[in-house]
Amino acid sequence: GTVPEHTPKEEFRDLVASLPRREQSILELRLYQGFWLPEHWVPGTIVFQRRFAPRPDDVILASYPKCGTTWLKALAFATAARTAYPPASAGHPLRRLNPHDCVPFIDDIFATGEDAKLDALPSPRLMNTHLPYALLPAPVVTGCRVAYVCRDPKDMVVSLWHFLRRAKPDLSFADTFESVCDGTVAAGPVWDHVLSYWRASVACPDRALFLWYEDLLHDPAGNVRRLAEFMGCPFSAAEDVAAVVDLCSFDEMKALEVNRPGSGTAGRYRVMPRDAFFRKGVAGDWANHMTPEMAARLDEIFREKIRGTGLAF
Numbered sequence: 001g002t003v004p005e006h007t008p009k010e011e012f013r014d015l016v017a018s019l020p021r022r023e024q025s026i027l028e029l030r031l032y033q034g035f036w037l038p039e040h041w042v043p044g045t046i047v048f049q050r051r052f053a054p055r056p057d058d059v060i061l062a063s064y065p066k067c068g069t070t071w072l073k074a075l076a077f078a079t080a081a082r083t084a085y086p087p088a089s090a091g092h093p094l095r096r097l098n099p100h101d102c103v104p105f106i107d108d109i110f111a112t113g114e115d116a117k118l119d120a121l122p123s124p125r126l127m128n129t130h131l132p133y134a135l136l137p138a139p140v141v142t143g144c145r146v147a148y149v150c151r152d153p154k155d156m157v158v159s160l161w162h163f164l165r166r167a168k169p170d171l172s173f174a175d176t177f178e179s180v181c182d183g184t185v186a187a188g189p190v191w192d193h194v195l196s197y198w199r200a201s202v203a204c205p206d207r208a209l210f211l212w213y214e215d216l217l218h219d220p221a222g223n224v225r226r227l228a229e230f231m232g233c234p235f236s237a238a239e240d241v242a243a244v245v246d247l248c249s250f251d252e253m254k255a256l257e258v259n260r261p262g263s264g265t266a267g268r269y270r271v272m273p274r275d276a277f278f279r280k281g282v283a284g285d286w287a288n289h290m291t292p293e294m295a296a297r298l299d300e301i302f303r304e305k306i307r308g309t310g311l312a313f
């Protein structure tokens with residue numbers, strides 16, 4: 001007879017079923033190697049860990065969800081591809097594609113058995129993940145460059161709540177807030193996620209870059225220069241960084257036809273509309289959603305967790 005084809009989901013069904021389980025609003029979480037991953041991420045993560053064939057010039061973009069993934073993908077893509085696609089050109093891919101359709105999620109590609117898509121990407125490859133550094137395969141850690149974007153956890157919680165509400169309109173802010181505080185949140189605990197990349201960036205600054213969403217807002221050109229240098233394609237003094245910054249600016253991207261409400265879904269996100277990735281794009285929106293007491297509590301949790309690491313929020 002014929003050998004049945006197994007998808008990663010089928011292949012690792014028993015393993016996944018054996019992992020501790022929790023619920024977070026619309027998500028089923030499984031505790032995998034110290035992190036609460038959405039259940040549907042686990043098979044792709046395992047395949048990524050076992051079968052990913054890194055190339056020395058790979059650049060992996062990493063983030064905790066809602067911390068600037070979409071922006072980092074756009075900036076890195078526009079930067080890396082700027083010779084082939086001048087950022088000011090009307091036909092730039094980012095003017096007709098959502099950033100999630102320009103840079104693939106590695107573990108999602110493995111989850112759906114589309115490994116060949118990664119092999120087909122031209123070098124240097126640009127890919128992304130929401131996995132913590134601790135879960136990245138050893139050859140990535142020793143052989144690839146990883147750029148991470150971090151954000152004030154208070155704004156991340158607000159952004160996460162608005163995002164999840166697109167799928168579950170009656171989700172309470174308090175629920176989302178509590179799940180972040182106690183660590184049982186997708187890809188959490190958040191502090192361990194952030195610390196995993198922070199420590200890597202301190203230990204190996206050539207291979208792990210640590211960026212802040214707030215710094216990108218404050219000085220986009222300076223941070224894009226850092227990113228370009230890190231990726232191995234530095235901007236010359238004469239080159240126009242502003243064109244990349246403008247192309248990827250919140251207002252530009254939000255206004256694009258491709259990102260308007262009703263335009264469909266993006267990349268791995270099979271249910272989330274593309275406009276859900278462009279909400280407000282500012283720092284400090286937390287003040288409109290939580291009491292000073294809640295803010296102080298979240299700040300204190302993070303302060304406690306990162307004490308002595310050199311990281312400061």
Ligand code: A3P
Nearest residue numbers: 066067068069070071159249250278279280281
């Ligand atoms: P808000 O919900 O606070 O507006 P991610 O891309 O990791 O899912 O994060 C989404 C957050 O980044 C959202 O934050 C979104 O508005 C913001 N964002 C998306 N694109 C952006 C851009 N080009 N510039 C600035 N912020 C952006």
